[in-house]
Amino acid sequence: MMTNIHCGKCIGIDAVPVTIEIDINPGIGIHLVGLADIAVKESLLRTVTALQSLGFKIPGKKIVINLAPADLQKNGSGYDLPIALGIIAASGQLCLPGIDKYLIMGELGLDGSVRQVPGALPLVELAIKENLSGSLLPASSALEAAEYVQSKVFGVDSLKDAIRILQDADDCSDLLVWNRKDCKALSDEGCGKVNDFMDFSEIIGQEGAKRGLEIAAAGAHNVIMVGPPGSGKSSLAKALAGILPPMSLEESILTSKIYSVAGKGDIRYGLIKQRPFRSPHYSASLAAMIGGGNGGNIIPGEVSLSQNGILFLDEFCEIRKTVAEALRGPLEDRKVSISRLRSKIEYPASFMLVAASNPCPCGYYGEGDRCVCTVGQRSAYLAKLSGPIMDRIDIHLWMHSVDPSRLVRVPKGEPSSAVAARVKEARDMQIERFRGEEIFTNAEMNNRLIREYCPLSGKCKDLMTKVISSKGLSARAFSRILKLSRTIADLAGDDQIGVRHISEAAGLRFLDRMEM
Numbered sequence: 001m002m003t004n005i006h007c008g009k010c011i012g013i014d015a016v017p018v019t020i021e022i023d024i025n026p027g028i029g030i031h032l033v034g035l036a037d038i039a040v041k042e043s044l045l046r047t048v049t050a051l052q053s054l055g056f057k058i059p060g061k062k063i064v065i066n067l068a069p070a071d072l073q074k075n076g077s078g079y080d081l082p083i084a085l086g087i088i089a090a091s092g093q094l095c096l097p098g099i100d101k102y103l104i105m106g107e108l109g110l111d112g113s114v115r116q117v118p119g120a121l122p123l124v125e126l127a128i129k130e131n132l133s134g135s136l137l138p139a140s141s142a143l144e145a146a147e148y149v150q151s152k153v154f155g156v157d158s159l160k161d162a163i164r165i166l167q168d169a170d171d172c173s174d175l176l177v178w179n180r181k182d183c184k185a186l187s188d189e190g191c192g193k194v195n196d197f198m199d200f201s202e203i204i205g206q207e208g209a210k211r212g213l214e215i216a217a218a219g220a221h222n223v224i225m226v227g228p229p230g231s232g233k234s235s236l237a238k239a240l241a242g243i244l245p246p247m248s249l250e251e252s253i254l255t256s257k258i259y260s261v262a263g264k265g266d267i268r269y270g271l272i273k274q275r276p277f278r279s280p281h282y283s284a285s286l287a288a289m290i291g292g293g294n295g296g297n298i299i300p301g302e303v304s305l306s307q308n309g310i311l312f313l314d315e316f317c318e319i320r321k322t323v324a325e326a327l328r329g330p331l332e333d334r335k336v337s338i339s340r341l342r343s344k345i346e347y348p349a350s351f352m353l354v355a356a357s358n359p360c361p362c363g364y365y366g367e368g369d370r371c372v373c374t375v376g377q378r379s380a381y382l383a384k385l386s387g388p389i390m391d392r393i394d395i396h397l398w399m400h401s402v403d404p405s406r407l408v409r410v411p412k413g414e415p416s417s418a419v420a421a422r423v424k425e426a427r428d429m430q431i432e433r434f435r436g437e438e439i440f441t442n443a444e445m446n447n448r449l450i451r452e453y454c455p456l457s458g459k460c461k462d463l464m465t466k467v468i469s470s471k472g473l474s475a476r477a478f479s480r481i482l483k484l485s486r487t488i489a490d491l492a493g494d495d496q497i498g499v500r501h502i503s504e505a506a507g508l509r510f511l512d513r514m515e516m
Contacts, residue, residue, distance in 0.1 A: 005022070005099060010119035018068065028061075030048075046107075056087075073343070075297045096167060118260065120142060135154065146177050153177045197238065199242065209225060223394065226398050226511070241275065247274075279314065308351070396508060426487065453486060
């Protein structure tokens with residue numbers, strides 16, 4: 001008797017169909033075919049042990065398990081549950097009429113428990129696309145898809161739960177993920193959660209830097225902060241997360257799919273609502289930053305996990321040159337392609353880069369006579385910020401230590417809520433402007449959109465000519481100044497870019513021609 005079970009495999013942030021065919025005929029042995037990796041091959045021993053622990057028998061016949069299509073590499077432990085259910089159905093030990101109606105994935109424990117698998121969101125989307133009745137996933141994985149109410153999503157804790165659903169005899173609505181008690185508890189917990197962001201009012205001084213970060217947040221522009229230790233660079237980066245607007249539904253789905261594929265969405269209810277704030281250590285490897293892996297198991301890196309959020313790189317000048325230069329592609333294309341011998345995966349990587357660095361090895365250049373570095377040391381230190389990387393950073397902020405008298409007085413600054421309101425108004429304008437363009441912010445504009453939404457008057461053209469000539473900027477820097485000017489105009493509520501908008505945008509790029 002042959003049994004077919006619907007499964008899936010994640011390639012990038014999308015899933016493709018995989019069908020498990022199980023055939024039992026006279027003969028000897030269990031044979032697994034279909035380009036399976038070691039983890040899939042090991043599933044046979046786990047599956048057999050789990051079935052026996054629950055009282056099921058392994059037929060003393062030839063069992064052929066085929067993972068189709070045969071030319072697609074299969075990896076991971078998520079095929080345990082469908083293989084076990086297929087053996088039960090194909091051997092006739094139980095009648096499972098619903099086995100071909102659902103997409104089924106899950107790892108089995110030796111006691112028959114079902115453990116989480118990555119990629120729940122793409123798998124549920126695949127089930128909807130394939131017009132299946134629903135999805136049958138481990139409970140902790142199914143929680144990620146709790147908001148996909150257009151399809152049945154069952155969360156199971158054990159093989160017995162899966163059998164109960166597939167027998168189609170009982171009402172199994174209690175196993176639907178949105179009816180589970182743990183789902184309700186996590187939902188209530190999320191509703192009552194307070195974001196732990198530093199408030200702008202808690203940061204003393206640095207008004208110029210705050211203005212620069214407000215502009216960056218309004219248009220999702222990249223920014224670098226250069227200043228001495230203790231000047232507030234890390235605090236401002238953390239406060240920046242608190243003035244970003246909530247994600248739209250489209251942004252939330254895309255970000256959640258990346259985390260789901262990476263296996264970082266477990267024990268969480270529904271889609272990710274809060275914009276990511278990733279802060280890897282400066283010693284992070286190239287694979288950790290960009291993404292990587294071997295064979296068909298290529299997982300997203302920090303640039304993709306920061307999708308629609310912030311990638312904060314502290315001590316930017318201390319990052320290995322190969323890692324820093326690898327950011328060129330994602331910063332320009334807003335996606336990253338990872339190629340291996342037999343596979344090529346593309347992940348989204350549209351993020352705000354927020355970099356922070358000291359101005360010199362000792363950290364105190366520009367702070368009176370505190371700097372002990374030579375001119376050569378200072379030049380060599382900031383020279384680590386290559387021209388191509390700085391060309392892709394829209395806002396350059398030079399920060400100084402706060403006056404001690406201001407620290408003692410502790411003056412109250414503008415709260416983040418007021419800044420966030422202005423940022424949201426500017427973002428709303430951009431969402432309306434780019435409706436139908438598949439982008440959300442000014443920083444994502446291509447050349448066609450720049451020509452359409454950033455027209456310049458005669459005076460503005462003359463000013464841009466002077467700016468480009470005096471600073472020796474590239475064509476990329478020219479387009480980025482236009483994008484930044486558009487954002488500054490949005491914050492001011494102006495329909496057209498004016499001279500004052502271009503002047504402020506050009507003034508935020510000082511590292512292009514800076515001499516130490």
